[in-house]
Amino acid sequence: MNLAQKFEESRKHLLSVAYRLLGSSAEAEDAVQETWMRLSKSETAEIENLSGWLTTVVARVCLDMLRARKTRTEHALREEAEPTDIAGPERELQLAQSLGPALLVILDTLAPAERVAFVLHDLFDLNFDEIASILGRSPVATRQLASRARRRVQGPKTTPSETPQREIVTAFLKASREGNFTALLQLLDPNIVLRADDVAIKVSAANKEKGAPQFASEIHGADAIANLFKGKAAAAQLASVDGVAGATWIFGGEPKVAFTFTVADGKITDIGVIMSPYDLKEMNVQLLS
DSSP states (O other): OOHHHHHHHHHHHHHHHHHHHHSOHHHHHHHHHHHHHHHHTSOGGGOSOHHHHHHHHHHHHHHHHHHHOOOOOHHHHHHHSSOOSSSHHHHHHHHHHHSOHHHHHHHTTSOHHHHHHHIIIIITOOOHHHHHHHHTSOHHHHHHHHHHHHHHHHOOOOOGGGSHHHHHHHHHHHHHHHTOHHHHHHHEEEEEEEEEOHHHHHHHHHTGGGTOOOOOSOEESHHHHHHHHTTOOTTOEEEEETTEEEEEEEETTEEEEEEEEEEETTEEEEEEEEOOHHHHHTSOEEEOO
16 A cells, blocks of 8 residues: 555544644645645655554644634634535534534634643543643643643633632642641542653752652652652642642742642542743743632
């Protein structure tokens, strides 16, 4: 099978990805055509997983298009809300049903990186490591982008001050400051995962002798994470991180680290540690009284 035939086998999938990222059938066609152009100029013998490579490339093309796109009028958005000729009548119906005009309007309010992270993870089940390589972000920051986008898609619920999560994060910070290992364990899901970005890993290693918690790209298990934070959160403050109760450390009036928390059934199941200045600049971190 030649290269063109292999590409055609992936065309419907690529159009589906591009349409959901761009919300425009015409732009989706352009993105897929650009993907073909890049493939035709590449050393295909070095591509181990062609389908994965094509998905990554079309997502990067779409990300560039989203960043360059000028604001469209409401009329133009309505005209583009339903695909026209991207893969025949059956495929058009599937696309229109799976991604209706209302969702397209919401997606169009997201920042490009948020939209890519949400669509690729929630609609196409790509893992965050793959999406992070597309966005040029850390996996932990990419998770936060998708989480922020997901909340906007689902609509406003309650403020951080009203959620049980605030109480749980407050209890976690208190137990950490007091070095209360038992209390920490009670707050953590047994299968909890902590994920830190590269900056957090490097900073923690540089401050090891000062007693700073030693982060890694992933740390698993309640025991390990309770030990990590026991007696270590003296400077952390309760904060709203992208609208959800979390924690931060502020120096010179600017957040230097953001701790994100995922809570399910009264237990903390995931902690993110973000220290990249670029990613922090893109986040909304505000202290909670």
